[in-house]
Amino acid sequence: MxxxxxxxxxxxxxxxxxxxxxxxxxxxxxxxxxxxxxxHADRRIEVMQELSLGTNESLRIIRVDEQEFILHAAKNGPASLHPLNQLVTQSLPQQTGIESLLSASNSQAPVPEEDIPAFLLKKKTRGR
Incomplete structure (x- = not known):
């Protein structure tokens, strides 16, 4: 053959x-x-950005129906969800312009601890 x-x-x-x-x-x-x-036009939830805070913690910015949230997730703890728009508007100064940013009269008093989310107050300890 x-x-x-x-x-x-x-x-x-x-x-x-x-x-x-x-x-x-x-x-x-x-x-x-x-x-x-x-x-994917019908999706209502979108992960905008993700940040690793360590081996056991992460932050995510999530958009749900044009509203943004920050999600703190820990490996062995409960996740917490906070509206991002409220956090940003609370931290922005009321005046606009470079003069207002540089002036000493614009300094804001520190935010009381009860207004700060718990995950921002935790201090990371390594090897202790």
Whole structure:
């Protein structure tokens, strides 16, 4: 039984198939953002940013229906959720402009401890 080599028509089919795969890959790569937005248009919860505070703790900024929250999650403790818009507006000065930021009259009194979320008051201890 004689073994036949690769026919020119088979080479042509292989080149056309690979060209079609590369073309589809380029189209998907170019329009991946639009495709992803259409597939996930009904999502109401979105993780905006994540920050690791250590091996056991993390902070996440989450958007739910155009409202932003900060989520503190610990490995062995309960998670806490705080509205981010309230935290930001409480810490921003009422006056605007560079003069108000540089003036001594704009200094605010420290926030009482009961207004600060508990996870911000905890001090990290390593190896103790």
């Amino acid at each position: 004689a073994v036949q080599g690769v026919q020119p028509f088979q080479m042509f089919i292989m080149v056309v198939f690979l060209a079609a795969l590369v073309t589809i890959w380029l189209i998907v790569k170019q329009y991946s953002g639009r495709i992803r937005n259409k597939l």
